[in-house]
Amino acid sequence: MTTFEKIWRDQCAATVTIRSRHGERAALEYLVSEKLLHFASTARTRPEFAAQLPAFVAEVRAMFPRETLLTYLTELEAALTEKSHEVDPEDTYLGSAAISDLTSLKQIEAFLRADRLGTA
Secondary structure, eight states, X not given: OOHHHHHHHHHHHHHHHHHXXXXXXXXXXXXXXXXXXXXXXXXXXXXXXXTTXXXXXXHHHHHSOHHHHXXXXXXXXXXXXXXXXXXXXXXXXHHHHHHHHHHHHHHXXXXXXXXXXXXX
């Protein structure tokens, strides 16, 4: 197992504990909003992360019921879109973070929403 695979596998394992202690919403926020979006952002410039991204996305899909994940993605996209529009132009960090998260979500959203994953 590569270091990069270990990263997302450990995060998925932590999600199981978060779900049992704090509920499904907290687990989604941790794994999708925080970890997966950050991993996808890093994958744009780091090929070793990009190589692991499909497996990470597949594991996220397996961890949550489809309808729950789809509902959460819709809410997350709306929240990130709103946050990116409310950014103070003087606050470049917040603007960059909001836009980066939205870009990362757009990058992986089709794979998270697909009826099924496979190869052509």
